[in-house]
Amino acid sequence: MNDTADSTLKNTLPQRQFLSIAMENLLELIIRLSGISAIIFVLAIFFFVFREALPIFFSDHFDLAKFLFNTQWYPTSEVNVRYGTFALTFGSISVTFLAMIIAVPFGLGSAIFISEFCGPKMKESLKIIIELLAAIPSVVWGFIGLTVMSRIIVSLTGAPVGVNLLNGGLILALMSVPIIVSISEDALKAVPDSYREAALALGATKWQIIYRVLLPSAKNGLLAAVLLGIGRAVGETMAVLMATGHAVQIPHGPLDSVRTLTANIAAELGEASAGSDHYHVLFLTGILLFIITFAVNLTADLVIRGIRRK
């Protein structure tokens, strides 16, 4: 490798022209510009979504407190238009919560198994399977929810419709398990081997090592894994759109249909005419989502950063 470097340098260095120096400066400028592109895009997303949402604040039918805490979502009502997103927010929260109840134990358990119990070959292949699972598109998950999962739910529980909160929770759980597994596996790997060896030397079994040593010392990383799983579940659109049914309501049990913030935007954006109140309020819902996921991701990042510093 160093040979090629030497030869290129021998050819270019002594006869560097003004042009090549200028080209290099130009390239470095492009690199620097690309470097800040991420900031530009995050700001642009906020700016453009907010710009489309802004007119709603000057509408007569809109009240921010009602928007956040009212459960009445009747955006197309002729007589009494109401934009209350609380039922949608609650839908998002309940689906995510249900998904996490299932995904967190299974995700952490699988991560522990992959990291501590299995041999290198098996570890490698399980990690590949997990990675492939993470690649399944969300619309395919939605389709699985719509067909396979809803049939299973109807036949097991006798619910009138198979697309409901439980279905959405199960699908989201399956979707967020891979991310939880891979990040918690990283967190467990980051625990120094000397900890394990010290515990082993005291006569601890694998389980005792996991319970007494690994879980306490990797707890921040595991927390971050769970938070990123939550972030993914809250932001997921197509799967919940297809799997949770379409009723805007506060669910009373896992077999009720719900609608989430994301699914609501996806379902109604096509019908809302550009420039209408309905259209603007959907963008405001987008801002709400953006803020929620921003907070979750920021917390996860701070937690991970906390580990690195330690």
Next chain:
Amino acid sequence: MTDPIDPVTRFTKTDFVVRKERIQSVSKILFSLMVISMIIPLLAIIAYLFYHALPSLSWEFLVEVPKKGMSEGGIWPAFVGTLYLVLISLAIAAPIGVFAAIYLNEYARDNWFNRIINLAVINLAGVPSIVHALFGLGAFVYAAQFGYSIISASLTLAIMTLPVIIASTREALASVPMTFREACWNVGATRWQTIRAIVLPNSISGILTGIILQVSRAAGETAPIMFTGAVFYKAVSRGDLFPYQLNEQCMALSMHLYTVATQVPNVKESLPYATAVVLLCSVLFVNAGAIALRVWLRNHKKW
């Protein structure tokens, strides 16, 4: 704890040891059951999809156009549309992403500004896909006046894939040992010369793997293209490789699956299954390729 290495008691287990070993084996079984219960149902589900898709799956299905209001026929326009969207979005996202990663890994110092960039990358990766859709609609379709078109949809997808390309490229760049760069600087090379002659050639395969993995992600996304450029139906001739203009709307495989699964009445039963299987297989095929490349590279690492 038990007495350590006393020759007599060495092989007789005390109650305590018996108990802790029992817990140990129970926990091992429990954890392996967790892994199994995660993987087996999924394999079963995928097998179920395949089983129901079988009557429709054929080469004809891939190259044929949808017929009878999309309730029969094939998926060619959607398949080509997805190819268009993926290729154009990656052609936009890959250079920006790679340059951004070069900046973050090779140029940036550890100061507050670059910490904000890192934070932005992480948050961009966490933005929900439907918010990307809103952004694409507001910024590209209306503000930039691209209209509902392939170019709007591709730009939206590009911004969505960008943070992950940045992260994977950074990882590839960071795996090039620092000594390589130092040796190069020592013979008088500038920063960019070092990057071009040393860093990029040594990490190009890792960078490519990261980009290939984004092919499948871009192909599978539905929400961001739904409101920016994908359309329910577009008339295209059978097997036509270049049916779309950049300023037109196009069909896409993921969108098509959503449509035939939820919107179209009287669809032939196996058709949505077959669409799902084609989408799933193309995504998994591309991903498996990228993973195979990565494993091969790891085994052939030069340092």
